[in-house]
Amino acid sequence: MATSEALKIHLTGEELSKLYPNKALLSNDSTDWGGLYLHYYRQPPFEMVEHFCPQHRLVIHNRTLQSPIVETFEGKKYLNLASPGTVRVLTANARTSAYWESEHQFMMLAFEPELLTRQLTDTTESNPVELLPIINPSDPLIYHIGLTLIAELKSGSMGGRLYVDAMKIALMAHLLRHYSVRNYALSSITNGLSRHTLRQVVDYIHDHLDQNLSLEMLAKIAHMSPSYFSRLFKQSTGLSPHQYVIQCRIDRAKQLLRQGKLSIAEIAHSLGFTHQSHLNYHFKRSVGSSPKAFLKSQ
Structure with a gap:
């Protein structure tokens, strides 16, 4: 399905009712957090429509599901095992849908892409940045930030905007360090994988040449979707993974x-x-x- 055929959803206010059957248990819809949006959900078994959003999303699980979430991301299917602290990064404008077979409780942190750019400006780093569509790692820091922001909402925003901004800056800095690719003009990177990620993948390839290596397997090492990994790998090496x-x-x-x-x-x-x-x-x-x-x- 082309992007034009998928449902476009802004992750603010009433538009989210087009995605989920139940309203959010908690959200900051009535509070301006400067391009950061938090929604806390408990949803019954459900199948979402294919959609895309202009914001980046972090789906933060805080309950173990008995069966995996079946997710379609840019036309490819993945099984995501949800447990407390696991996180799914869904990049802006990527087509996605999902379904789950048991009650699903999760936080969704969404933010405008320019928040990452603003963080780069604040740190005097001017290289363009691209958020990676990470597949379900466990991230205690993101989980803690999500829980902290929920506590802030429940307290009636006792900490104030500065407190939220501090959490937002910490989140953006963490995403830039661990979940993004910057277009550095380095000999080992040409708009592709980071040095560390490329070395991890290459080392794995050399250690397992006798095995039936798959694109999905290599992409999992890099914590990204196969299509996205394949593109960045070729930019880094001049060759497709195969x-x-x-x-x-x-x-x-x-x-x-x-x-x-x-x-x-x-x-x-x-x-x-x-x-x-x-x-x-x-x-x-x-x-x-x-x-x-x-x-x-x-």
């Missing part, structure tokens, strides 16, 4: 061929190729000769 894995396997195959301890069939099996001809095909495409011819040339 192409990169194949190239790593070919490079390792050349090393093993030079060592002369394994047959070509054994090398193919040890590197996760389904059969020797599969290795032969990719080896010839990459190197320009078959493994057998390569071995003779050494």
Whole structure:
């Protein structure tokens, strides 16, 4: 479904009634928090319509569900295991829908995208920033901020706007540090994955070349959706994840061929190729000769 066909929802006021059957138990709809919106829900088993929002969202779970939430994000399905402290980051304007089979209790913190930009300006950092659509990690700090803001609402805003602003600044700083990509002009990043994330993924690939690596598996390491991860990975390496894995396997195959301890069939099996001809095909495409011819040339 194209974005134009999905329901557009502003995460403020009455429009949220189009998403959920029950009204919020608690919200700051009547209080201006400067682009930050909090809603606390208890919803029955329900299936949401596909929609998108101009705000970023953090769905913060505070109850363990017996069955996973089935979520569709940008056309792909995910199973999210909800328990107290787990968080789902849903980026602005991304198409999403979900359904759950048991009563679901959660906080939703939404905020205008410019809040992140404003935080960058305040810290003299001028590089553009992109929030990552993180899949269900446990984040005690975000959970604590959500609970603190709920307590603030229940107290009748006893702490005042400055207290809320302090929580908002802490939240934005945390998201920038752990949930975003900034377009630094560094040799190791070209509008792609951070150095740390890229190293984690690459190390995992090299340690598991004998396994049937999937895009979903690698994206999970980076804590983002497969489509988003694939795009950032290619920006970082110049290769798609699949192409990169194949190239790593070919490079390792050349090393093993030079060592002369394994047959070509054994090398193919040890590197996760389904059969020797599969290795032969990719080896010839990459190197320009078959493994057998390569071995003779050494």
